[in-house]
Amino acid sequence: MSAAPATRITYREACRQAIRAAILADPRVFLMGEDVGRYGGCYAVSKGLLEELGEARIRDTPLSESAFVGAGIGAAIAGMRPIVEVMTCNFSLLALDQIMNNAATIPHMSGGQFAVPLVLRMATGAGRQLAAQHSHSLEGWFAHIPGLRILAPATIEDARHMLAAALADPNPVLIFEHIMLYNMEGELDPAVQGVDIAKARIRRPGRDVTLVTYGGSLFKTLAAAETLAGEGIEAEVIDLRVLRPLDTAAIMASVTRTRRVVIVDEGWRSGSLSAEVAMRIVEEAFFELDAPIRRVCSREVPIPYAAHLEQAALPQPETIAAAARGLVRPAP
Amino acid sequence: MSTKVHLDRAHGLLLLREMLRIRRFEGKCAELYQAQKIRGFLHLYDGQEAVSVGVMQALGPEDATVGTYREHGQAIARGVPMDLLMAEMFGKVEGCCRGRGGSMHIFDRGRRFLGGNAIVGAGMPLALGVALADRMQGRKAVTACFFGEGAADEGEFHESMNLAALWRLPVLFVCENNLYSMGTPVGIAEAETAIWHKAAGYRMGGEAVDGMDPVAVEVAARRAVERMREEGTPYLLECRTYRFRAHSMFDAQLYRAKEEIEAWRAKDPIMRLRDWLERAGHLHPGDMDRLEAEVEAEVAAAVAFAEAGTLEPVEDLERFVTMDEVPR
Numbered sequence: 314m315s316a317a318p319a320t321r322i323t324y325r326e327a328c329r330q331a332i333r334a335a336i337l338a339d340p341r342v343f344l345m346g347e348d349v350g351r352y353g354g355c356y357a358v359s360k361g362l363l364e365e366l367g368e369a370r371i372r373d374t375p376l377s378e379s380a381f382v383g384a385g386i387g388a389a390i391a392g393m394r395p396i397v398e399v400m401t402c403n404f405s406l407l408a409l410d411q412i413m414n415n416a417a418t419i420p421h422m423s424g425g426q427f428a429v430p431l432v433l434r435m436a437t438g439a440g441r442q443l444a445a446q447h448s449h450s451l452e453g454w455f456a457h458i459p460g461l462r463i464l465a466p467a468t469i470e471d472a473r474h475m476l477a478a479a480l481a482d483p484n485p486v487l488i489f490e491h492i493m494l495y496n497m498e499g500e501l502d503p504a505v506q507g508v509d510i511a512k513a514r515i516r517r518p519g520r521d522v523t524l525v526t527y528g529g530s531l532f533k534t535l536a537a538a539e540t541l542a543g544e545g546i547e548a549e550v551i552d553l554r555v556l557r558p559l560d561t562a563a564i565m566a567s568v569t570r571t572r573r574v575v576i577v578d579e580g581w582r583s584g585s586l587s588a589e590v591a592m593r594i595v596e597e598a599f600f601e602l603d604a605p606i607r608r609v610c611s612r613e614v615p616i617p618y619a620a621h622l623e624q625a626a627l628p629q630p631e632t633i634a635a636a637a638r639g640l641v642r643p644a645p
Numbered sequence: 646m647s648t649k650v651h652l653d654r655a656h657g658l659l660l661l662r663e664m665l666r667i668r669r670f671e672g673k674c675a676e677l678y679q680a681q682k683i684r685g686f687l688h689l690y691d692g693q694e695a696v697s698v699g700v701m702q703a704l705g706p707e708d709a710t711v712g713t714y715r716e717h718g719q720a721i722a723r724g725v726p727m728d729l730l731m732a733e734m735f736g737k738v739e740g741c742c743r744g745r746g747g748s749m750h751i752f753d754r755g756r757r758f759l760g761g762n763a764i765v766g767a768g769m770p771l772a773l774g775v776a777l778a779d780r781m782q783g784r785k786a787v788t789a790c791f792f793g794e795g796a797a798d799e800g801e802f803h804e805s806m807n808l809a810a811l812w813r814l815p816v817l818f819v820c821e822n823n824l825y826s827m828g829t830p831v832g833i834a835e836a837e838t839a840i841w842h843k844a845a846g847y848r849m850g851g852e853a854v855d856g857m858d859p860v861a862v863e864v865a866a867r868r869a870v871e872r873m874r875e876e877g878t879p880y881l882l883e884c885r886t887y888r889f890r891a892h893s894m895f896d897a898q899l900y901r902a903k904e905e906i907e908a909w910r911a912k913d914p915i916m917r918l919r920d921w922l923e924r925a926g927h928l929h930p931g932d933m934d935r936l937e938a939e940v941e942a943e944v945a946a947a948v949a950f951a952e953a954g955t956l957e958p959v960e961d962l963e964r965f966v967t968m969d970e971v972p973r
Contacts, residue, residue, distance in 0.1 A: 343781070369781065375811065380804035383770020384777060390759060391709070391778030414764050415771060423752035423760065424743030425965035428972060459966050483968040 319500040327472035327501060328358045328434075328490060332396060335480055336362075336370050339394060342480060345372035345381055346398030346434075355400045356436055356495050382408035382433065386416050386485075389431040394480050399435040402451040402489060416485040417460035428483040432476065437465075437489040438529045438579055439627055445615035448623070450579040452489040452528070453586030456557040462486045463556040464510055465528035469499035471554060474508040482510065489556075491529030491579075513554055513563035519547035522637045523567040525590055526577035527553040530628055534577050537633035546641050556586060564590065565598045572603040573640040577628050582610040604643075607636045650702075650864050654927040660702075660859045661922065662936055664694040664915045667718040669940045670727055673948060674717070674734060674748075678894050682951075683734045686763075687748050690718035692857075692889035695914035696821050697722035699862025700789055700882075703817075703870040709757040709775045709788040711768040713821070714749040715888075716761050719791055725753045727943055728950035737954030744957055745965075754972065757786075765826070766792060766799035769818070773805055776814040780877065787815040787873050789866075794883075795826025797843060798834050809879040810847040817869055818844075820883040821856065827892045828900035841883035849879055856884030857912045887912075 322330075335342045344359060350373040353360030363371040374381040378399060385397035399405045405412065416429045439448035456463045462484055466472045472490070479486035516531065517538050526534040531552050538548040549567050553559065568574055574594060578587035591606045612626040650656070671691055677683045690697070693715075701722040704710070712719040720730060725741060733740030734748055742752050742761075750761035759775065762768040772790035779786040796802050797820070809816045820840045824831050831838045844851030850872075854865045862884055869880040887909040891898050898906075922928035 341782075375804070375807060377804035377808060379801050380770045380773060380808045383767065383801070383805075384774035384808065387711075387759075387771035387774020387776075388778040388781075389774070390771070391775040392782055393774075393778045395774075410764055410767055411770060414767060415762070419752075419760065420968050421965045422742060422746045422750045423754075423965075424741070424745050425968065426742070426752050426754040426972060427759070428968040428970070430971050462967075483971045 317503040319502050321498055322469060322501050323495065324469055324472045324497045324499070325356060325358055325495040327469045329360065329362070331473050331476035332359060333362060333366070335396065335476055336366055339480070341392065341394040342396060343370045343372060343393065344396045344398060345374050345385065347374055347376055347400050349373060349398050354398070356492065358495070359398070378404050378407035379411055383411040383415060385431050385433070386411060386419070386429055389429050390419070390427050394430055396432045396434060396476070396480070399433060401447060402435045402437040403447050403449050405435055405451065412455070412461070412485070412487075413458055417458050420484070421460065429485045430480070430483050431485045432479045432488065433485065434488045434490065436492045438491040438493060439611075439616045439623060440493040440529070442618055442620055442623055444618040448616035450611065452487075452556055453578065453580040455487050456586050456589070460484065461557060462510065464488045465554060465556055466490065467494065467528050467531040467552055467554070469497070469501050470505055471508055473501055474505065475510055477507060478510040486510070489528060493529050510555055511560065513560040514552050515549060515567065516552045517548065517550040519549035519571065521547045521571060521641050522573040522575060523549045523551060523571045524575050524577060524633065524637060525551045525553065525564060527556060528579070530577045530579050533628060533630050534633055536630040537637065540630060540634045541637055544638070546637065548637055559590065559593065561593050561597065564594060568594055568598045569601045572601055574602070575607045575609060575633065575636045575640065577609045577633050579611050579628060581613050582608055583613065585610065604640045607640055609633050609636050650860060650867065652860055657918065657922045657927045658932065658936070660698055660863070661915065661918050662940070663698040663722055664859065664918070665936055665940050666727070666943065667694045667697070667721050668915060669944050670721060670730070670947070671717055673944050675890075677734070677948070683748070685747050686714070687894050688715040688892065689888070689890045690715055692909065692913070693821055693823060693886045694718055695859035695862055696819065696856045696884040696886055697791070699859040700817070700819050700866045702863040703866035704787070704789055706756070707784060707786045709759060709779070709786060711759050711772040711775070711788060711790045712751065712761050713768065713791050713793060714761070714763040715793070716751055716791070717748070720751045720753065720758055723753070723758050724756050725751060725758055727947040731947035731951040732954045735951040735954060736956070737951055738957035739950065739954040766796040766801035768792065769796065769801050769805035772816050773809055773814055776809070776816045777812065780815065785874055787817055787870055789817045789819055791819045791821060793826060794820055794822040794824070794831050794840050795834065796820070797840050798826065806843065806847045806849060806881070810849045813877045814879055815873045815877050816879045817866065817873060818879060818881045820881065821886055822883055823886050823888045825892070825901070828896070830900070839883070841881050844881035849881055851881035851883065853883040853885055856886030857914045857917065859914055859918060
């Protein structure tokens with residue numbers, strides 16, 4: 314069997330291919346959001362799709378997050394499979410009521426009469442000096458809400474294939490794409506035709522410490538693991554991929570092997586996803602631990618504009634490595 | 646459907662009967678609330694019956710309805726069976742939403758009744774989506790979207806009006822202007838109290854009608870829906886109405902005078918239609934007694950159905966938080 318060669322593409326292109334393929338495959342699928350058509354998407358993800366697929370399937374919306382997210386919910390209820398792009402998760406707050414009070418409640422509140430097969434995509438995270446109002450990481454907030462599935466594709470493969478799985482899910486799925494990943498290049502294996510949206514993945518195996526992370530922090534964490542390997546510390550890196558429902562089995566299995574955990578999350582620490590992961594470990598694998606759980610999160614400040622301050626506020630390979638080192642080789 | 650309303654005996658009695666069904670159903674609900682059979686919030690529609698009953702005459706089974714949290718009347722007028730409604734109020738598994746929604750969240754898939762929404766204005770974007778989906782799938786359906794005048798305070802009202810007009814979505818926006826958002830008079834909350842005037846800002850057609858007159862509402866709704874089916878354009882129908890009772894069961898009504906309530910009660914849509922039908926010779930002696938008896942029997946049967954209902958097993962609590970498949 315001759316395998317097709319892997320192609321080298323960007324994360325952005327993987328997202329674009331996913332949207333295009335989904336729209337071509339199913340007449341019920343369409344994309345709507347701010348600047349997705351004529352502008353080509355704020356992060357150029359949907360560039361060229363309006364010209365190819367037309368105005369009915371690629372819909373520019375007014376700056377009315379609540380109305381077009383709610384319209385996505387209504388369209389999903391009435392038989393369509395909308396992909397709604399909220400330009401960035403910072404603007405999702407303007408549609409939070411629709412997401413939380415309608416998308417997440419209607420199936421249960423209606424006694425199972427209606428499903429909401431909606432996909433919401435949004436950019437998340439910091440790193441481009443966009444300052445406080447454009448640098449939030451809100452995926453952890455949304456992971457609080459029953460009824461939603463929360464995805465954080467970190468790899469080219471997940472960016473290319475998670476969307477189809479999300480569209481096949483009868484429930485509202487929110488996909489968070491980290492802004493620092495769009496330009497990332499990587500190989501896409503044409504033999505892979507799809508991915509699951511249920512499981513975490515081990516991105517680097519190791520025996521000494523587990524580093525749990527997702528999204529934009531994955532590559533910082535892998536860089537930290539590389540540094541640690543140079544020091545003789547073998548870190549296992551788990552990419553959560555799915556933030557709700559959490560694949561706790563994968564976390565526990567790793568923790569049981571390494572007995573030490575660092576959780577890396579670009580969200581703030583207080584009341585966070587990292588807190589949830591830590592508590593699940595405490596609940597389910599407390600006696601497997603040889604050391605306290607550590608977290609590397611964003612500093613608890615609105616993300617500042619100045620580059621040095623912004624970088625100081627975010628998790629970095631050095632801070633991740635230091636946290637892991639401190640667990641494996643505590644200072645005497 | 647024709648825009649002409651032939652107010653003959655049969656149609657007059659139908660309107661009267663539908664309003665009476667809502668009034669008596671809710672009268673019983675209030676009683677059962679006092680008896681603690683129904684709990685939570687209970688927002689009664691008493692006084693506003695002409696709005697739902699009038700609008701629903703213009704809709705066919707293919708059309709959709711998005712309701713408010715004061716939606717018992719909207720649901721009954723749409724044809725949601727009273728026994729399923731009452732069982733829902735009782736929190737029984739036989740209720741239309743298995744007792745998960747209650748008074749404010751009535752859903753009926755078969756009748757395209759899409760809730761029951763307790764966030765003011767939040768149903769409006771949903772209505773856009775339903776109308777968009779209908780159009781994209783080649784259905785000629787329209788969506789009637791009910792909301793109170795308080796929704797016009799919300800950004801979602803303006804976002805939705807704009808998007809509906811922009812995308813020419815067949816949504817009939819039905820504003821039930823009962824003059825108060827809870828206890829705040831419309832003049833305290835809205836710079837322009839004629840809600841229908843706001844349609845012009847979106848190049849949308851609109852009008853105000855006497856919401857205490859089911860015939861006036863029906864005529865206006867039929868005209869709007871007919872145009873909508875041809876042109877696909879949305880329309881804002883403001884129905885000027887009044888709720889006779891308190892906002893909810895917890896409301897002492899400190900914000901309005903008894904005289905005001907009495908003045909509006911004199912415009913009671915049921916009494917008015919009854920008197921008109923009588924004068925026109927359409928209402929025969931004994932008709933009213935017969936209607937009342939039939940409605941009373943229907944309400945009694947609904948209560949018996951709800952009483953006899955069962956409670957959903959607690960083991961099923963998490964069922965439908967996520968769905969295994971999209972219901973067809």
